[in-house]
Amino acid sequence: MRALRWGLPLAIFAVLVGFLFVGLFRDPREVPSPLIDKAAPAFALPVLHQPERKVAGADYLGQVWLLNVWASWCVACRVEHPVLVELAKSKVVPIVGLNYKDKPDEGIAWLAQHGDPYTLSVVDGDGRVGIDWGVYGVPETFVVDKAGMIRYKHIGPVSPEALQQTILPLVRRLQQS
C-alpha cells in the first residue's frame, strides 16, 4: 500500500518528465507530410530561364530527382544554397528548382549572384503548385523516386549533415532499385 502511495505519483511524474524531455528535441515547425510514399503532385510550369517552355513532373519519370522549393526573398535559402551548389557539381542527382511566389527577374538575378545549382527551375508565381506539394515554408526539398513517388521531404535549409547522412544515402538506394 505504501509502495503504491509513493510509487504511483513518482511513476506519473517520471512519465511526464519523459514526455517533456523528448519534446525538448522536437521542432513543432516540422509538420510531417502526408505526401510521403504518394505520387508526386502533377504540375506543368514554365521554365524560369525559358518562359515559353513548360516542364512537367512526369518528364522526370525513370530517374531519381530532387525538387527544391526556393525564392529570392527567402533568407534561409541562402543558407542552404552553397550545399546545393556543391551537390550540383557532383552531378549525383538532378535538382529541379520550384521558384515559389517569386518575381522571375528577381529569381534569375538571385541565381546569377549566388550560383545556379538547378538542372532547371520552374516558376510557381501564385504558389498554386506549392499548395499541391504541401509547401508551407521555404526552403523545402523533396526526394522523388523513379516511379514518381515522393520518398522524403526535408523542411528548412538542407545542412551538409542532412545531405550526407539522410538525403544522399536515400538517393543512392533509390537509384539502385
Add this chain to the structure above:
Amino acid sequence: MHRHARLLAAALAFAAGVASAQVSPDLAFEDRLKRLEADLRCLVCQNQTLADSNAPLAEDLRREVRTLALSGKSDDEIRAFLVARYGDFVLYRPPVKESTWLLWFGPFLLLAGGVGAWLAIVRRRRRAELGTDAGGPALAPDAATRARDLLDEKSSG
C-alpha cells in the same frame, strides 16, 4: 469631447462603408467560409486559424478554399483537400483514429481512474468505521491499544 465623438462617428461610418463594400451579396456563403476557416490551422503561424492569419500562405489557402467552395465542393471535401496536402495538422479538431485514441479518450481514462480511486478510498474508510464498535473515527490498532491502556489506567487509578 464633442468634436472627438463626431470624428469617431465619421471614422466608424467610413470603416463600415469599406467593410460593406467588400462583403459579397451572398452572406450565407461568406459565413460558411468564415466558419470553415476558423476550424483550419495556418501552417506558418501555427497557433492561428486560417481565418485570423495574415501570413501569405494563409491568404493563398483562403483563396483556394473560396475557389473550391465556389466550384461546389462540400466542407468535408475542402477539409480533405487540405488534409491530403498538409496532414491532420491543419485541422483544429483532430479526427478520431488509432493514433489519436489517447488524445480523445485519455481524459475519460483519467476520470475513470479518479472515480476508481475515490470509490476505493470511500469503501476502505467505511469498512474501517464499521470495524469500530462505537461507530466513531477509526484508530490504528496500536493507537487503539494505547487508548485502551490509558482508559484502563484512569479507571483503576
